[in-house]
Amino acid sequence: EVVLTQSPGTLSLSPGERATLSCRASQSVTSNYIAWYQQKLGQAPRLLIYGASSRATGIPDRFSGSGSGTDFTLTISRLEPEDFAVYYCQHYGNSRWTFGQGTKVEIK
């Protein structure tokens, strides 16, 4: 089973700053099946990125995904007030889905 490790656990930044979130897989994975989600307190997750780098419908272009092999990154180019939330990476393979433990982006 692929284990996803996200870092850092918490990212303290100010609005307008750039956020870089990391997701490392325990073994090399196909980037086709790496996704990123945003979850705000009390809400359901929202798909941001699929296929490691494709933005989901309606997602602003300040969100971008990259990576391959075992290392994947979600970048938020300029943080807006509504971007402060928890972010999860996710992988699909061998008939199972796994999530990272999450990175909280908080206001500094």
Added chain:
Amino acid sequence: EVQLVESGGGLVQPGGSLRLACAASGFTFSNSGMSWVRQAPGKGLEWVSYIGTSSTTTYYSDSVRGRITISRDNAKESVYLQMNSLRAEDTAVYYCAKYYSGMGSFDYWGQGTLVTVSS
């Protein structure tokens, strides 16, 4: 507009059973795989189960296999999760999620239903 509405959560004693339902609308339900994903209080996301378009394909996480059964009714545009032999560690918000076909991800989620296993 895609909508997924879960129901059936509540308080149940350890060893008890519960059946969750998810009513879908706004997309061609019969063409979409569906999953349940749960989130324990204050914790991260954990995938639970998946069902393919015609119910012939089902997958389960190791933590629930043998205790939980996923099913669907395409005529009613609904997916279900029958949970038996419930344990305290099954306490979580259970989300219904639409599988983004071929993309390995979930493009729409319901608001969730809370299951509490406690005596």
